[in-house]
Amino acid sequence: MKAKTELMLYHCLWMADMMMRPTWRNMTGSFEEWSYRNGCLRQMRALERQGWLESREGTDGTERVYRLTRKGYLKALGGCDPEERWNRSWDGKWRMVVFDLPEKKCGLRNELRKQLRSARFGGLQRSVWISPDPVQVIGKQLRKSASTCGVMTFFEGVTCCGESTSEMVAAAWNFTKIQSDYEDYLAHLKQMPGDSGVDSRDKLLEWGCQEKKLWSVCLEEDPLLPRELWPAGYTGEKAWKKRVLALRRAGKLASSTFTNY
8 A cells, every 4th residue: 555545544543533433524614625625535535446435425414424444444553453452362372383494595584574573473583483373374375485495384282391471472572672662652642732823733744644653663563462461561552542542632633723724
């Protein structure tokens, strides 16, 4: 997805009245004029054709109501719903991926590690990765990548020599870095601009762009483990709840600053 398109989806989420029911309302008056000038409505129609938005005739005086689809909602959130990930159950089994590729296939090794990180695996070693989740889908993708020039093996089981789940988590994921990322994100939330001043609109947009970048960094690093695997002091859920409140406030500010622009 193009960066401009993804940013548009993010702004649709940002303008939502309710985080769990994101809609774009009140497309009339001066805001509609602003939308036409900036090609906003044209972009929204394009997003609707691509399945990121859906629309219907308004029932409260508006000409049309736009709503993020499930696909668009998850994309605007950063690719996944953290609460869904945290609340999933764990069967107590670890899934392990072990691969052995020739030195001359350095590029392929790096690509496999990239795919594993994207699938939220944790690295016990550079060629040994674990996940608490079933790996059927990602396993087929990884095996296809490595099939022509290396060995890749998948295991499923439990630890057997007294290793605790907390030790496994600490060894596989860098939660010191994850914690630092969330602290940076929470610090940025506190810097949301107010609703006064002629340049409040530009400041709010600048803040929103940085908010999106910082949240993306958090999600890239955080495996979003089931609750029972959380390490002590984990602040992911706190940051998520603060984000929900911040985006609601930002949406209200955006509605007023854009309408009066």
